Structure formats: C-alpha cells, structure tokens
Amino acid sequence: MKNILLIFAFVTTLASYTYAQKGLTAGSIAPSFSGVDQNGKKINLKALLKKNKSVVLFFYRGQWCPYCNKHIEELQDSLQLLTAKNAYVIGVTPETTENIAKTIQKTSAGFSIIQDKNDDIIKAYGVNFEMDNATFTKYKGYGIDLENNNGNTRHTLPVPATYIVDRSGKIKYVHFDPNYQKRASVKQLLTAL
Template identity: 75%
Template sequence: MKKIILFVGLMAALSFQVKAQQGLKEGDKAPLFNGVDQNGKTVSLKNALKTHRSVVLFFYRGQWCPYCNKHIKELQDSLGLLTGKDAYVIGVTPETKENIDKTIKKTNAGFSIVQDKDDAIMKAYNVNFVMDEATFTKYKGYGINLEDNNGNTRHTLPVPATYIIDRSGKIKYVHFDPNYQKRASVKVLLSKL
C-alpha cells in the first residue's frame, strides 16, 4: 500500500511539470506521421484518413502506467463500437517494441500501437515533456526506469492526450489534461465520432 501511495505522489508531482504543454486544439490541422506498429505494419495517418471516416489518436506513457493500461483496455473493450463508426485507432508511445508487447499482453490491445522512437509525433502534437532528473531518480527507485522502458536517455513522456481527426485532417475533438488520471472516456469519444 505504501508503494502505491508513493507512486501516486510521484505521478502527481510529474503532472505539475507538464502544465506548460498545450497540445493541439480543435480545428487545428493534424500533423501527418508515419510509424511502424507492433505487427511491423507501416501506419500512416494520411492513409488511415483515406480509408476511414476518422482516426482516434491517443498518446500513452508506457506499460508501467496503470492509468494508461486501464485506458487502453477500455479502448480495446469498445473497439467494435469505435470501428463501427468507421474510426481507426492508433496509440503512440515512446516505449520500446518489447515494452509495447508488455502493454499488449496486459491490455489485449488489438489496434495499432506505434513507437515514437525519436519523439517526433509527440513533438508535432505538442504533448511531449522531459521528466526532470529528480523525478527520474525517484521513479527508478520504484522500479520504473524510463531509459530501459524507452530505449534512450531523453526521459521524454507524452501528456496522455487523445485526438479525433476527421477525414479532412482537422482535429475535431481534443482531450488534453496533464493530470495523468484523467483520460477521454469511450462514451465521449463515441459521441464525437
């Protein structure tokens, strides 16, 4: 129990670091990107928008984050409802392929999850932030090593944000909240599709 309380405290401290990030806004043109998903398939936002009415794009921190796993599981559990509205779901994370596989094992995610190896997608959507050294050290003390999880030393994470992008490439819904506990509900996503 003590470990959980300390973890929640650490996550709260981290949420204060990201208040400067703004994310993109409704009506903005969504930056195009390409990436490779967990199955080795090239995922292109441009191509997804050509073949689907919309894309649900979300950013998550890693397999170590229980709130991320809960959100991914909810998306997976409602995937039929989302795809029934001709939406294509894409997750973006800085974590390595091996850790994406752990996320999938924990959540049974069946949609595309793309590793943002160089943080380019997070930067394009203005959801990236760098964890300070003190917080990184505290996380590491609790068994969360971003360097191992992400395969680099940048200590970059995304604000957990969700965007719905319409066929024209415009962002028509944004959930952006530095509070790591708050995520876009499937009910809201379905109402915006």
C-alpha cells in the same frame, strides 16, 4: 499505504511538469505522421483518412503505467463500437517494441500501436515533456526505469492525450489533461465521432 504515496508522488511530480504543455486544439490541422505498428503494418495518417471517416489517436506513457493500461483495456473493450463509426484507433508511445509487446500482453490491445522512437509524433502534437533528473531518479526508485523502457536517455514522456482527426485532416476532438490519471472516456469518443 505505499501505493497511495506512490500515486500522490506521481500526480504532484508530473502535474508540475505538464502545466506548461497545451497540446493542439480542435480545428487545427493534424500533423501528418507515419510509422510501423506492432504487427509490422505501415501506418500513415493521410492514407488512413482516405479509408476511414476518422482516426482516434492517443498517446500513452508505457507498460509500467496502470492508468495507461486501464485506458487501453477500455479502448480495446469498446473497439467494435469505435470501428463501427469508421474510426481507426492508433496508440503512440515512446516505449520500445519489446515493451509495447508487454503492453499488449497486459491489455489485449488489438489496434495499432506505434513506437515514437525519436519523439517526433509526440512533439508534433505538443504532448511531450521531459523529466528533470530528480524526477527521473524518483521514478527509478519506484522501479520505473524510463531509459530501459524507452531505449534512450531523453527522459521524455507524453501527456496521455487523445485526438480525433476527421477525414479532412482536422482535429475535431481533443482530450488533453496534465493529470495523467484522467483520460478520454469511450463515451466521449463515441459522442465526438
């Protein structure tokens, strides 16, 4: 019963904060970004698009989110199908490198994950929202300490969105849903690729 109440509280609280968010639309030019993944590999969108037909870019909230972990596991389980279509998969998160390591341990993710330390990528793609203090306190009561998880006091999380960027740098697919439980399925991604 406690888990059901926790899930309901997450959905109702986060839904109210993310309705104003819209994200980017299909046909838009994807904002360029660069970073370093969990293996120390330099990631640059433009460089990746020169080598790959497309980039599957998804945003997740953190290792504490069971829906994020499930989505990452599904992407990992189908990674060969995605890469067979010459797609490079990148996860972006505000969580610290230590917590990215926990995500990888929980999900066996073998693709690049970038810490968006200053929320630059999250903001560029229009998926950022900031929790108010009351919501932050509720999360902390559930054992989720965003300040510790993200290594800052901004209380910013991404809407768990997914974009496919084609070789020309345009966004050809968008999955953006304020309900953090809903994610792009691998089938949808493979169809869009």
